[in-house]
Every structure is written in C-alpha cells, then in structure tokens.
Amino acid sequence: MKKIIFASIAAFAVIVSGCATKNTSVSSSSSVDGSKGSGSSDQFENVSSLNSIQNVYFDFDKFNIRKDMQGVIADNAAIFNKEAANAAIVVEGNCDEWGTDEYNQALGLKRAKAVKESLVAQGVSADRISVKSYGETNPVCTERTKSCDAQNRRAEFKITK
Template sequence: MKNVILSGVVATLLVFSGCADKEPVVDNSDLNKQAVQEVAQTASVADTSSMMSEEMIRAALEKELATVYFAFDKYDIVGENKDKVSNDASVLSSKASAYAIKLEGNCDEWGSDEYNIALGLKRADAVKSALVAEGVSESRISMVSYGESNPTCTDKTKDCWAQNRRVDFKLLP
C-alpha cells in the first residue's frame, strides 16, 4: 500500500508577524491546523496461492531478460548489448509472450535533473525500437525513466556508474 501524506503546514513556515514598535501584533496563524490527506489504495481480496505462482513465473522470466547497458551520456545500443537485446526479444516473443513489457531507463549520477530523466527515457526508447525491429509488438511495450533515482550501485567508482546506465525489463500481467 502506498501512502501519500500531504501535510499542509506550510502556512506555519512564514506566518509570523513583524510590526512597528507601537503595534504589537498577536500571532494569529493557524499553526495547529494540519491538513493531512491520506490516499490509500486498497487491494482487492483474491486467491493468493495462484497469484504467488503466477508472480514467481513472471519473476523467473524477468531474470532471463538481460539488462542493457549504455556508454557515458549516450543512448545508442552498441557492442554485446545488441546481442542481449536480440536474446531478450526471443524470450519476449516466446516464453514471455503473454505479458506486457515495461522498460525502465536509468542513468548514472552525472547528468542534470530533467536531462537525466530524458536520457533514461531515450535509452528505454532505443531498446523499444530494437525489440520492435526484432518482431516484438509495439503495443505490448510501455516506458518509464527514473533518471539517477534508481541506482543499483551507489559507490563512487567507474564500474558502479556503468552499472547504473541501464535499461531494466519488467513484465506486467
């Protein structure tokens, strides 16, 4: 369950009174009023035993899909990564053909906020184009980019940064 909590106490931040010497003003801020909204997504009741087995199958198939890696500041697929995408396309067209595909683009920490999200998305788009060229239906594929916000490695090393410049596969029912 995901909770989004919005606490509306920003009124507190700047609600204080400054006044000339002879005009003391009583603090009339609504500091104690906290508007809190919680949005809960309620899961429906279902047969969890069958769901678990389906999820396990999906997770096993996701492990067969190789992550695609990219060069610094680039979004073209080169070298051995082309073969990876071909193998991924084969899995997606056979064993995983019943699932929708979500491509998640990611970056290292060296870009800028918006540009990094766009770079991650272009990486996902490059993988999508390669998959479509290999015969995977475009309608099965959706994309999202997390920029630098979803690292698999947080060390300050070149190997670590390279691991984060990637596109991951997720299978959706």
C-alpha cells in the same frame, strides 16, 4: 489569540494528514533486481526464462545499443515473444549521476526508447511496450567509481500479464 492558535493547529493537522508515507515496497511479480527482471510463477508458465531477462547497458552519455548488447536484446525479445507473449513490458531507462537531473531524465527516456525500437525490430509488438525514465534517481550502485557508474547506465524490464 485563541483563533490564531486554533487556526495554526488546524493547518498543521491538515498538512500532516496530507503527508502519507510513500509505499516503496515492490511486489516480486514486478521487481527488477540487480541485472535481471523477474516474474511470478502464478502469472507465467516458465518463470526460469523470465528470470533470465537481462538489463541492457550503455556507454557514458550514449543511448545507442552497444554491439555487445545486441545479443541481450535478441535473447530478451525471444523470451518476450514466447514465454511472455501476452505480457505488457515496461522498459525503464536509467543513468549515472553525471549531468543535470533534466538531462539524465531525457537520456534515460532515450535509452528506453532505443531498447523498445530494438525489441520491435526483433518482432516484439510495439503495443505491448511502454517506456519510462528514472534518470539518475534509481541507482543500483552508489560508489563513486567508473564500474559503479557503468552499472547505473542501463535499461531494465518489468513484465506484467
């Protein structure tokens, strides 16, 4: 009986010690808040330009770049080609909550890839851009409204030196 209790306690200790708390803090040099990306002043010369990087928004169940987002792509590409010319860029695709987890993960990746292709067409080196999908797991709005869903259908940018 003592061996069973000791084995149970030992197993519990191993399980508990393996479950570390996940660090969810994000440094200011790589965070994206609301609708704009950001950089830190110690990494880039013109931080105000980096703060003007805008998200790209998508229609429901779509991954093509909307006509009203073409200017956003062009503006972001200009910043990536000038003020952040040596930076690595991560394009993060996001979705609203509609659809399965697997479907939204794939849709988020398609959105990120579409943005990458558009940036490359604007002269940003493809080697500097990586893509990532958060699917529906990274909402900026959690209300159950159409306008909230529209905010979650986006691509965000993180830049690092």
